[in-house]
Amino acid sequence: MKNKITLKELAKLLNVSVSTVSKALHDSPEISPKTAERVKELAKLHNYRPNPVAVNLKSSKSGTIGVIIPNISNTFFANVLLGIEARAQKSGLQVITYISNEKLEREQQIAEMLTSGFVDGVLIAISEETQRKKEYDHLFNLVDYDIPVVLYDRINIDLAVDKIGVDDEQSLEIATRLLQTKGIKKIGVASSIHHLGVGKLRITGYRNALKNEEDFYIANSSKPDTLREKTQQLLVEDKVEAVLCTDFVSTMMVYRLAYENKISIPRDLKVIGFLNADVARFLTPSISYVEQFPEEIGEEAVDLLVNRIENRIAGKQPINKTINTKLIHLESTDF
Amino acid sequence: MKNKITLKELAKLLNVSVSTVSKALHDSPEISPKTAERVKELAKLHNYRPNPVAVNLKSSKSGTIGVIIPNISNTFFANVLLGIEARAQKSGLQVITYISNEKLEREQQIAEMLTSGFVDGVLIAISEETQRKKEYDHLFNLVDYDIPVVLYDRINIDLAVDKIGVDDEQSLEIATRLLQTKGIKKIGVASSIHHLGVGKLRITGYRNALKNEEDFYIANSSKPDTLREKTQQLLVEDKVEAVLCTDFVSTMMVYRLAYENKISIPRDLKVIGFLNADVARFLTPSISYVEQFPEEIGEEAVDLLVNRIENRIAGKQPINKTINTKLIHLESTDF
DNA sequence: CTGAAAGCGCTTACAG
DNA sequence: CTGAAAGCGCTTACAG
Numbered sequence: 001m002k003n004k005i006t007l008k009e010l011a012k013l014l015n016v017s018v019s020t021v022s023k024a025l026h027d028s029p030e031i032s033p034k035t036a037e038r039v040k041e042l043a044k045l046h047n048y049r050p051n052p053v054a055v056n057l058k059s060s061k062s063g064t065i066g067v068i069i070p071n072i073s074n075t076f077f078a079n080v081l082l083g084i085e086a087r088a089q090k091s092g093l094q095v096i097t098y099i100s101n102e103k104l105e106r107e108q109q110i111a112e113m114l115t116s117g118f119v120d121g122v123l124i125a126i127s128e129e130t131q132r133k134k135e136y137d138h139l140f141n142l143v144d145y146d147i148p149v150v151l152y153d154r155i156n157i158d159l160a161v162d163k164i165g166v167d168d169e170q171s172l173e174i175a176t177r178l179l180q181t182k183g184i185k186k187i188g189v190a191s192s193i194h195h196l197g198v199g200k201l202r203i204t205g206y207r208n209a210l211k212n213e214e215d216f217y218i219a220n221s222s223k224p225d226t227l228r229e230k231t232q233q234l235l236v237e238d239k240v241e242a243v244l245c246t247d248f249v250s251t252m253m254v255y256r257l258a259y260e261n262k263i264s265i266p267r268d269l270k271v272i273g274f275l276n277a278d279v280a281r282f283l284t285p286s287i288s289y290v291e292q293f294p295e296e297i298g299e300e301a302v303d304l305l306v307n308r309i310e311n312r313i314a315g316k317q318p319i320n321k322t323i324n325t326k327l328i329h330l331e332s333t334d335f
Numbered sequence: 336m337k338n339k340i341t342l343k344e345l346a347k348l349l350n351v352s353v354s355t356v357s358k359a360l361h362d363s364p365e366i367s368p369k370t371a372e373r374v375k376e377l378a379k380l381h382n383y384r385p386n387p388v389a390v391n392l393k394s395s396k397s398g399t400i401g402v403i404i405p406n407i408s409n410t411f412f413a414n415v416l417l418g419i420e421a422r423a424q425k426s427g428l429q430v431i432t433y434i435s436n437e438k439l440e441r442e443q444q445i446a447e448m449l450t451s452g453f454v455d456g457v458l459i460a461i462s463e464e465t466q467r468k469k470e471y472d473h474l475f476n477l478v479d480y481d482i483p484v485v486l487y488d489r490i491n492i493d494l495a496v497d498k499i500g501v502d503d504e505q506s507l508e509i510a511t512r513l514l515q516t517k518g519i520k521k522i523g524v525a526s527s528i529h530h531l532g533v534g535k536l537r538i539t540g541y542r543n544a545l546k547n548e549e550d551f552y553i554a555n556s557s558k559p560d561t562l563r564e565k566t567q568q569l570l571v572e573d574k575v576e577a578v579l580c581t582d583f584v585s586t587m588m589v590y591r592l593a594y595e596n597k598i599s600i601p602r603d604l605k606v607i608g609f610l611n612a613d614v615a616r617f618l619t620p621s622i623s624y625v626e627q628f629p630e631e632i633g634e635e636a637v638d639l640l641v642n643r644i645e646n647r648i649a650g651k652q653p654i655n656k657t658i659n660t661k662l663i664h665l666e667s668t669d670f
Numbered sequence: 671c672t673g674a675a676a677g678c679g680c681t682t683a684c685a686g
Numbered sequence: 687c688t689g690a691a692a693g694c695g696c697t698t699a700c701a702g
Contacts, residue, residue: 004480006695017673022697032671049451051398056389064431072413072420073613082407083435094453096399097432099420116384117339118429136443145339188688245678252617278408279614280586284594317355353691357681367687389679392694405680 005046009321014042025050064094065305066119070102070127070154074248075276075292077125080152083173083298086125091306093120106130111138114147121148121305126157129196147310153208154321156197162304164297164321168201169208169292171325172244175272177208178327179242183335184270188240189215190231190250202246202274224249231257233268242270242333251275251287271332287333296323340381349377360385385451399429400640401454403445405437405462405489409583410611411629412545414485419458420434426641439464446473449482456483456640461492466532480636483643487636490655491532497639499632499656502617503536504543506625506660507579510607513662514577517670519605522576525566525585530557537581537609559584568593570604577605577668586610586622606667620666631658 011018012134016035024039025048031039033178035195042048045052048056056062067084069077081097088095100107107127122142130136131154139159142149148161155163159252179187189206193199203218210216217240219230231253234240245251251273255265265285270290280289301320351370359374360383361368366374377383391397402419404412431454435442449457457477462491465471466489474494475485483496490498498655509523511669514522524541528534530646538553545551553576554565566588569575580586587606590600598604600620607623608615615624635656 007697008695017483018676018696019673019698021673026697028698030671035671051392051452053388053392053452054678055697057386057392057680057694058684058696060678062388072408072417073611075408075410075413078407078413079433080411080435082436085407085432089433092689094431094432096429097420099417099419099432118387169432217378221694233397248613255621256617276408278583282584283618284591291649294593353680354682354689355687356687356689361681363682365687370687386679389694392678392696393680395694485681530679567675608674 003053005048006051007122009044010039010042010048014038032144036109061091062118062120064096064119065309066096066098066110066114066122067306068098068100068122068124070100070125071075071327072099074182076279076292079276079294080125080298080301083254083295084302085298086284086295087274087302088298090301093302093306100130102128103132104135108138111142114142115145119147121150121309122148122307123152125153126150128196131157132195132280148305150301150305150308152297154197156201160318162308162319162321164304164323166198166292166297166320167324169197171327172202172205173246174205174248175290176206179272179333180209180271183306184241185215185239186217186240186252187242187244188234189244189246189248190216190226190227190234190254191220192222192227192249192253193247194218194220194319199246202244206244218230219250225255227253228257232261235263236261239306242272244273245273248279251289255283255287266332266334272327273332277328280328280330285334288330289328291326291328293325301305325335340383341386342383345374345377345383345394349373367468383557396451397455399428399471400637400644401431401432401433401445401449401455401457403433403435403442403457403459403461405440405460406437407434410613411488411627414611414629415460415633418630419637420633420659421464421630422634422637426637428637428641429589433464435462436661437463439470441573442475446477449477450480454482456485456503456644457597457658458485458487458636458640459487460486463531466492467530484639485636485640485643489532491536495653497643497654499635501533502657502659503533505538506662507537507540507581509540510579510625510662511541513606514605514668515544515591519576520550521552521573521575522577522579523548523554523569523573524581525562525569525589526553526555526581527557527559527584527588528582529553529555534581537579541579554585563592563623567596570598571596575604577607580608581608583608583610583614586624588624590618601667601669606665608663612663615663615665620669623665623668624663625643626661626663628658 005020007018011021021039024036084329098110114313155165166207173233191199194332217234217238219234222229235257243254254271265271274290280287340352346356356374359371420430424593435447437656438576442465487600490500526534554569556562570592578589580589593600602608609625615622
């Protein structure tokens with residue numbers, strides 16, 4: 001075992017004071033070049049690293065940021081975390097991960113814990129339940145404690161903090177319009193997340209493009225069985241020519257039902273989905289999808305947070321950013 | 336802003352010493368019930384929480400564990416993290432996440448950083464590159480610094496630490512035997528990870544079940560184009576009756592090529608894959624797969640680490656654990 | 671140029 | 687039962 005060496009031990013070995021060692025290692029101009037060199041040499045020899053906990057206590061910083069993720073199995077959020085970790089690393093910050101599992105109570109526990117100063121700032125995508133119950137006190141509380149907070153992805157709540165989101169509404173509006181220019185009239189939408197903020201926005205985008213109520217064909221339910229029924233109706237009875245899917249579950253449901261009902265994609269039915277590149281590309285036929293750039297969202301979120309932490313934008317109005325999506329054409333929208 | 340209140344401030348408000356406050360809050364028997372109550376009341380009123388950084392400095396603990404994840408977009412690892420986070424939370428530990436992106440250099444950087452005492456212990460699944468280059472010095476170094484290390488999932492390296500893995504070899508052996516009992520003779524395997532430890536083990540399981548060299552039909556390549564060619568050969572020329580896939584990419588490749596070559600699953604071809612439940616269930620037809628219980632792996636990993644950290648098993652031989660997989664039958668192996 | 675001292679916020683052995 | 691003191695490992699204003 002190489003026991004960790006401290007400043008004090010280093011000082012004793014060198015026959016100088018602790019202050020001198022510390023200053024030397026920080027390249028203080030107060031220290032003579034000769035001493036500085038001696039100190040650094042020994043420090044290197046013993047592989048000295050300052051104890052981060054002590055440094056943090058001194059500086060009243062924790063050197064870490066907290067990230068609350070609603071659901072890590074969702075590759076979107078996994079990739080956001082990827083971006084967060086990468087950018088945090090550049091800023092020399094450690095990332096403490098918390099998973100709310102879409103539960104309000106867990107989110108409250110986490111927020112409560114974070115008020116005690118584990119982290120210098122927090123990135124949050126609020127949980128489904130939190131959105132549904134509109135219970136935001138724990139978030140206000142965080143802000144009250146002067147802990148910088150940045151909301152990512154799930155941002156449509158009334159909290160005066162920096163936010164970084166996706167242009168959910170536009171994404172399906174653009175997709176719908178694109179199908180229209182190709183001469184497709186009967187366009188449906190399938191969704192298992194119509195009750196969530198992002199789901200609502202995506203469906204709104206679809207509505208915006210169509211305009212007339214009578215043109216809407218919407219299959220939505222968070223219950224698989226109901227969604228299946230409604231989607232079946234969309235494909236078989238309404239005979240839509242294209243379906244936009246707002247999420248993974250509805251996308252797979254459409255593929256499944258098309259297969260069961262012998263509806264050929266893309267010949268009889270065009271499909272555009274929301275899923276990650278890997279799955280989209282590998283499906284048969286491959287499915288056109290809305291790309292969301294989750295890594296960029298993570299990176300931007302850290303940037304916003306770091307700016308707040310370093311007070312570069314203190315007191316200023318909250319910033320709202322949007323990362324644009326991109327429609328990727330694969331086989332399911334071949335004409 | 337509610338500024339965080341400290342012990343000192345609390346003490347001043349109560350006209351007692353800092354020690355008294357501290358002891359009272361820790362239910363020390365030294366303190367009179369009356370004082371204890373006064374202290375607790377005020378502490379509650381001000382929502383006092385001990386500064387974790389100070390507590391850590393005092394106790395020479397960081398109260399955190401580090402987790403190195405090779406690839407967070409892989410739902411397997413995402414779910415391991417889920418288990419880790421849940422169990423860590425129960426032990427009151429914070430989880431600092433590092434993503435190596437399958438790169439040796441990044442893994443080395445992380446390990447280097449961790450020697451400075453950010454964490455009380457580390458959970459590692461080593462990166463692909465690390466496995467390939469068999470460059471483990473940074474891991475030995477961690478152990479030298481007396482930082483408890485637990486390897487998870489990717490464990491076949493010669494390092495005397497606790498390990499928690501999956502019964503990769505057995506999983507495909509059992510799957511192969513099962514197909515054999517159903518009267519299937521010509522069984523192939525497709526793999527894009529044959530060069531990695533887990534891939535090797537899975538293929539070994541397949542070989543174990545078949546025994547005769549001439550019965551092996553193996554399509555393996557980490558390059559998509561080559562894998563496609565070889566798999567095509569397996570399905571079209573060799574006309575195997577079943578394919579076992581060792582990973583996501585090869586699974587999707589088999590589905591794709593079956594579709595392109597109008598080979599009907601499961602009628603003409605049985606398929607068993609390695610992928611996560613969500614995708615497996617939603618594919619058309621749904622695909623039988625090997626379930627791996629990543630959350631349990633995460634939980635067990637934390638348990639092992641906590642035991643080491645608390646020295647409950649100090650000096651003892653490293654522990655090796657395995658989480659058994661389970662074959663889930665869905666449509667792709669219907670008979 | 672070097673070092674003693676104070677202090678970050680806590681805990682705890684010790685004295686009274 | 688209460689408090690002063692030492693100390694965890696560091697940084698930095700200040701004195702010499």
